[in-house]
């Protein structure tokens with residue numbers, strides 16, 4: 001379960017946060033498949049509470065494992081999985097089984113079920129009080145037992161050592177596997193015992209070979225463990241169970257590109273920065289929680305709201321051979337609780353698409369920004385090469401090759417970069433895939449002449465939209 005089960009030649013997934021299943025299916029066929037994305041992380045698929053004003057976090061308060069949410073029903077979900085797998089784009093489900101909904105008397109769920117979280121009664125599963133840990137609050141993150149066996153902000157804490165609970169969770173996950181998913185993002189893994197998780201993961205079925213997976217394929221498991229150091233629970237407790245989210249990567253890359261650290265220090269990006277080993281590290285610039293400013297990484301986190309730095313950070317993440325990478329795709333928000341755009345206050349609105357491939361209707365679609373999707377393609381093309389010929393100017397201008405397949409340069413100084421550099425590429429004319437792309441026999445953005453010695457004049461002025469220039473062998477005229 002350490003292998004993402006990607007179709008060959010693909011490397012990066014996108015989190016289509018709060019998108020509807022029908023819209024994701026179309027996006028797989030119209031954009032993600034053609035642009036080389038490897039997969040989609042979807043929002044929780046199981047029934048959640050209907051909270052006032054529909055905040056985004058209502059989907060992290062389960063009512064049951066019925067597959068009906070504001071994103072669609074079971075039939076639409078199954079249809080999406082098939083259509084995406086058919087174009088080489090895998091589906092990963094955000095699964096929430098540490099807890100059920102928080103306090104409140106008779107609440108109703110998105111599939112119409114009722115529940116009484118206050119008395120730990122969830123008849124649509126069914127769960128009753130014996131399936132939960134004793135009621136206690138997590139108020140000390142230095143007490144591992146509390147973090148795992150008490151309630152996170154009032155969310156009813158399931159007892160994953162209880163066989164009834166294990167059966168219900170496995171029914172839910174194995175159902176999704178039968179529908180063709182490639183793996184799971186395990187929400188709040190830090191709040192569950194690794195021993196219990198191992199028991200559950202070991203009883204997951206192999207992936208469904210009717211969806212193009214090799215026989216015996218195991219579900220890809222990436223576990224949300226928020227660990228920036230300083231807590232009793234460590235991310236290393238989960239690395240033998242699956243891949244683990246590396247929040248230090250998100251916080252550090254934000255700090256660097258905001259100017260907190262010089263880019264020249266990126267030369268040893270990886271475990272030297274305190275990150276997990278590359279094969280265990282699930283990496284991202286921002287996620288659905290910390291992009292709102294109060295999550296892990298606080299104000300260091302870069303989001304679509306800091307467009308230039310955000311594109312540079314994503315370009316570096318995608319250019320550098322570290323970790324399993326995920327792109328965030330958001331809806332616009334100005335309030336940290338705000339939920340997705342709706343047509344009527346309840347039904348989620350579909351994204352609209354402009355002539356330049358960008359989105360409208362309240363959707364940001366970072367995954368459709370040229371500088372981002374072209375770097376996803378870059379990562380695919382250079383995927384089995386190493387960093388070589390690292391260059392820097394002693395502060396915030398850096399450049400490096402990826403084997404003889406790709407070259408990238410960054411300028412985060414407040415003065416121009418304009419110098420001859422080794423690109424490691426065969427002689428010829430290349431299109432910069434950041435300022436534009438190759439279109440027939442021309443470049444829509446900058447073009448770069450590489451000499452027979454592999455050197456080229458690289459220019460990024462300090463006031464350009466994007467402080468990055470990237471070349472690769474498939475963007476050669």
Ligand SMILES: O=C(/C=C/c1ccc(O)c(O)c1)N[C@@H](Cc1ccc(O)cc1)C(=O)NCCCOc1c(-c2ccc(O)c(O)c2)oc2cc(O)cc(O)c2c1=O
Nearest residue numbers: 057060061096102103152153154155187188190224226289
């Ligand atoms: O801000 C939020 C929601 C945040 C959130 C949701 C899903 C995630 O995957 C996540 O990482 C964070 N929720 C708001 C509103 C809220 C929701 C439910 C509730 O009973 C009370 C309030 C909030 O203010 N939450 C308190 C601070 C964020 O504390 C939460 C964490 C969390 C934060 C930092 C950590 O180091 C950590 O180990 C866990 O994980 C969740 C996981 C969930 O599945 C559902 C949650 O409600 C939460 C969650 O509230």
Ligand SMILES: [Ca+2]
Nearest residue numbers: 148149157191
């Ligand atoms: Ca727990």
